[in-house]
Amino acid sequence: MFRIDIAEVARRSGYRPSTLRYYEKRGLIVSDGRHGLRRQYDDGVLTRLALIGLGQRAGYSLDDIASLFSPKRDDLTLSRDDLRSQAINLRKQAQELQATADLLDHVADCNAPSHLECPRFQAILQDVLTTRSQ
Known part of the structure; x- marks a missing residue:
């Protein structure tokens, strides 16, 4: 895995940086630290964001989506x-x-x-x- 700064995550995912910060605050994604003032994420965040987007498209709330996976794990709990x-x-x-x-x-x-x-x-x-x- 490699680290990506918030601007690159925003560019590659289509999510605005403010949304990424909100998702982080909600525990849906986790940053790996900062490079200067910019948050850094591992590249797995893109998969996580795709899962969040798919969950929203499927009609799940952010709370529902948060319950499906832990911020520190990459596994899903799907019934x-x-x-x-x-x-x-x-x-x-x-x-x-x-x-x-x-x-x-x-x-x-x-x-x-x-x-x-x-x-x-x-x-x-x-x-x-x-x-x-x-």
């Missing part, structure tokens, strides 16, 4: 059942987003005098209220 459950949740969210996008397309193309006069839009509004009250 396959939890991963499957999260995949199911993401698919459900994707279906809901697709349905919402379809609705927006319909409302944009609807020939009713106003959106509130569109029968399909009214039915969906009622469905939203019913779903939220459950």
Whole structure:
């Protein structure tokens, strides 16, 4: 392993230095020290940042991600059942987003005098209220 300063980590990872400092404060990454005023990291930090990014993309919070690995270890604690459950949740969210996008397309193309006069839009509004009250 070799050491990389914070500017290089930011350049190679796409994360701003302020984000890197925040992640360090949260215990998600660890610096190896400083060279002058600049934080230094071992090159394994890039893998760690990629894992953080993937976790966020998968819908995990930073607290969830922090619980998956220790700042001083490179191993992960991933429950396959939890991963499957999260995949199911993401698919459900994707279906809901697709349905919402379809609705927006319909409302944009609807020939009713106003959106509130569109029968399909009214039915969906009622469905939203019913779903939220459950």
